[in-house]
Amino acid sequence: MAPSPPVFHVIPGEPPVLLLVDSSRLYLIDEELEEALENGSVEALYETTNLRVEIGTPDLAMPSEPLAISLNIAQTCNLSCSYCYADEGRFGGSPRMMTPEVARKAIDRLLESDTTKPVSVGFIGGEPLLNRRVLHDSVGYARERAARLGRGISFGITTNGTLVGPEDIALFRSHPFAVTVSLDGSREVNDSLRRSKNVSSSFEATTERIRPLLENPGEARVAARSTITRHNMDVAAILTALTEIGFTEVGVSPLRTSPHPGLALTDTDWSAYLSAMRAAGNIEWRRVIHGGGFVFSNLAIALKQLHRGDCRTLPCSAASNYVSVNATGDYFTCHRTIDDARFFLGDSINGPSRGARNDFIRERHVDTQRPCRTCWARYLCGGGCHAEVLRSGRSGCDYIRGWLEYCISLYPHVLRARPDLVGEN
Numbered sequence: 567m568a569p570s571p572p573v574f575h576v577i578p579g580e581p582p583v584l585l586l587v588d589s590s591r592l593y594l595i596d597e598e599l600e601e602a603l604e605n606g607s608v609e610a611l612y613e614t615t616n617l618r619v620e621i622g623t624p625d626l627a628m629p630s631e632p633l634a635i636s637l638n639i640a641q642t643c644n645l646s647c648s649y650c651y652a653d654e655g656r657f658g659g660s661p662r663m664m665t666p667e668v669a670r671k672a673i674d675r676l677l678e679s680d681t682t683k684p685v686s687v688g689f690i691g692g693e694p695l696l697n698r699r700v701l702h703d704s705v706g707y708a709r710e711r712a713a714r715l716g717r718g719i720s721f722g723i724t725t726n727g728t729l730v731g732p733e734d735i736a737l738f739r740s741h742p743f744a745v746t747v748s749l750d751g752s753r754e755v756n757d758s759l760r761r762s763k764n765v766s767s768s769f770e771a772t773t774e775r776i777r778p779l780l781e782n783p784g785e786a787r788v789a790a791r792s793t794i795t796r797h798n799m800d801v802a803a804i805l806t807a808l809t810e811i812g813f814t815e816v817g818v819s820p821l822r823t824s825p826h827p828g829l830a831l832t833d834t835d836w837s838a839y840l841s842a843m844r845a846a847g848n849i850e851w852r853r854v855i856h857g858g859g860f861v862f863s864n865l866a867i868a869l870k871q872l873h874r875g876d877c878r879t880l881p882c883s884a885a886s887n888y889v890s891v892n893a894t895g896d897y898f899t900c901h902r903t904i905d906d907a908r909f910f911l912g913d914s915i916n917g918p919s920r921g922a923r924n925d926f927i928r929e930r931h932v933d934t935q936r937p938c939r940t941c942w943a944r945y946l947c948g949g950g951c952h953a954e955v956l957r958s959g960r961s962g963c964d965y966i967r968g969w970l971e972y973c974i975s976l977y978p979h980v981l982r983a984r985p986d987l988v989g990e991n
Contacts, residue, residue, distance in 0.1 A: 571933075573611075575942035576603055579975040587942050590877040594978055630920060631679030634888040635672055636688035636722075636901045637704065639664040640697040641893045645726055645768055647760045649795055649824040654692060657905040662893035663697050668914065669704045672891045675917050677711050677719075684718030688744075690890070690901050695729040702737060709741070724748065724791075724901075726760065727772035730779070739784025747776055747813075750792045751804040759795065759829075773811050780812035789815035789863065795829040796821075799839050801846040809861055817863035818843075822954045822962065830958070836965040844972050851976060855983055866987070868973040869980055871946070873988035879933065881948035885911065885926045889918050899926060902953040909953070943967050 577583045582600040584593040595603075602610035642661035643654040656662075676685050687708050689701050705721060712719040722744035738745050750756040753769040762768045779788055790813040792804050801818055808816045820839060824830040831839060843864070850862040860866035880886070884900035891897055892904045895914025903909035911918040911926070932938045932949040937960070941947075947966050949955070980987055 571940055571944075572942045574603070576600055577971050577974045579978075581978060583974050583978060585942065585974060587945060588877075590872075590875045590945050592872065592875075592974065592977065631681075632676065632887055632889045632918065633679070633681070633683055634686040634688070634883070635676050636690045636888075636890045637664060637669055637672060638691060638890065638892050638901065638904055639669065639689055639694050639700045639704070640691040641904075642696060643692040643726070644696060644728060644763065645693065645760055646763055648826055649759060649793060649821050649829045651823050651825075651902065656692070657892075659905055661692075664700055664891075664893040664895075666700050666703045666707075668891075668893070668895040669700050670707055671895060671914065673704060673708045673711065677708070677715055677717055682717065684720065685712070686720045686722065688722040688724070688901075690724050693726055693729065694723055695725055695731075695734060698729075698731075698734065702733070705737060705741060720744070722746065726768065727776045728762070728768055730775040732778075735779045738779060738786040738788075739782070741785055743786040745779065745783075745786050745788045747772065747788065747790050748793070749773075749790050749808060749811075751798060751800075752807040755798045755804070755807075759793070759798070777812065787815070789813065789817065792816065792818045794818050794820045794831070794839065795824075796831055796835055797829065799835070799842045801842045802849050805846055805850070805862055814859070814861060815863050816861055817867075820962065820965075822951075823957045831962065833961055836962050840965050840968045840972075843969055847972060847976065851979075854987065860987060865973065865976075868970070869977055870988050872973060872977050873981075877945045878948035879931050879945065880927065881932075881950055881952070884952060885918075885923045889923075899952065902951070906953075908956070937963075941967070943970050946970055 572587055574587060575585045576595070577585065578600070581594045582597060584595045586593070599610060599613070640663055641656055641659070646654060673687060676687065687704065689704070694701055701723070708719055720742040724746045725748070727747045727749070737743070748760070749769070749772055750759050753767060756769040757767050760768045762771070776788070779786060790808045792808070794801070798804070804818060805816050821830045846862060847865050850860065850865055854860060882900070889897050889899065889911060890901045890904060897911040897913070897918040898904050898906065899909040899911060911922045930949065930952055932944045935949050938944045938949045941963070943966060947970070950960060
């Protein structure tokens with residue numbers, strides 16, 4: 567007989583916190599109840615059951631069309647990052663550039679969906695600024711079409727920042743643009759991983775070109791994103807290096823898949839990475855308790871999700887609310903799965919198939935996954951990145967649970983001392 571999914575999980579601390587798994591609700595409990603639950607007390611289990619809020623079977627209904635797309639406008643790059651999962655944006659193929667016609671067709675399909683909800687258009691690569699003409703054309707076209715249709719629209723770009731010019735900064739400032747800059751920490755760390763093809767410092771190029779936007783972002787929201795490899799796991803040092811440049815939002819992501827396996831985190835690395843994340847979280851908490859805002863986005867996002875009671879049956883919106891378009895107009899589940907036939911959703915003529923999207927989502931519901939369906943963290947995690955799980959398995963699950971326990975144990979203190987940080991006044 568298969569083990570039953572856990573009903574609750576207790577996170578020790580001062581005070582102990584009880585997580586009700588199937589509703590993602592948190593309760594402060596006393597040490598007596600904590601001990602009783604750990605000892606399997608029938609009365610304690612009954613008391614916990616009385617707290618439960620049944621949510622029933624999660625609704626997997628999707629909008630008939632996605633509400634967000636990313637356009638791979640340049641499937642090539644001017645850097646040669648040692649860990650790049652995207653093969654410098656080529657995804658195993660040859661360099662390609664998206665044409666204005668392909669971009670406009672994808673934008674039209676997004677905006678002409680049968681809803682009035684706001685939409686989002688992202689630009690990605692490779693390095694999207696290698697195709698600056700299509701970037702600027704697409705933003706102008708999308709804004710005009712959205713205004714004509716009465717649709718709200720926002721934009722995003724993920725860039726290495728080395729090619730950002732004055733005209734790009736003007737574009738970002740004048741629109742609701744989420745600008746994510748890939749930087750891996752100090753000059754020494756960054757340049758050892760994010761290599762320039764002309765041997766110059768990518769760190770210097772990025773910081774010089776992005777500084778005017780950091781100083782005056784206008785409507786843009788600017789954030790840094792760092793990839794953590796086995797050789798740069800000092801998260802606190804990365805946060806320090808990037809905040810000194812002027813970033814007010816910094817997120818990190820562990821490398822799970824890479825063409826160079828020596829860089830990706832392995833089973834023996836997750837404990838050290840968790841310790842580094844907790845250390846960075848403690849430094850962040852000591853800073854914000856005195857009145858500052860969050861910089862460490864991993865911590866901020868987790869705490870806000872806990873506060874909302876997020877209860878996810880999937881790790882992200884890939885294939886449901888969000889799809890990605892390759893340079894020739896074909897659709898895939900997300901930007902990590904471009905040109906991978908296993909994640910293909912539709913061609914440029916017919917667009918993303920609702921049937922293919924539904925099949926993809928239903929096959930990956932967290933309650934159908936092993937070992938997810940018996941994990942207390944399944945509705946907080948959602949089952950892990952689809953692409954990474956397929957390519958590298960579930961290495962890192964203990965890290966995810968450890969990070970969630972850390973955030974849950976910190977949440978009551980945040981709620982008491984700085985409720986404004988999670989949305990309360």
